[in-house]
């Protein structure tokens with residue numbers, strides 16, 4: 001006779017599973033308008049300061065080889081997103097099941 005583990009332990013939350021499996025759980029990237037996520041300074045001569053929180057596994061769909069940078073909410077950033085420093089594009093990321101990937 002063997003002890004069976006309860007069903008609940010066999011089904012961790014979907015996003016936790018994705019993070020552990022490195023090869024799959026690909027993120028779906030949706031391009032966002034930079035105006036929608038970043039507060040642009042009114043004076044265009046003022047440089048926009050973006051704090052990034054390291055690069056992620058995903059690469060830019062436009063540049064192909066550039067790894068995206070994680071940008072979390074900060075003074076001039078309204079929505080956490082992934083940012084490509086090369087083409088200055090912003091992307092939202094979610095899992096294929098629709099779970100947002102960038103919320104903490």
Ligand SMILES: [Zn+2]
Nearest residue numbers: 060063084087
């Ligand atoms: Zn790019």
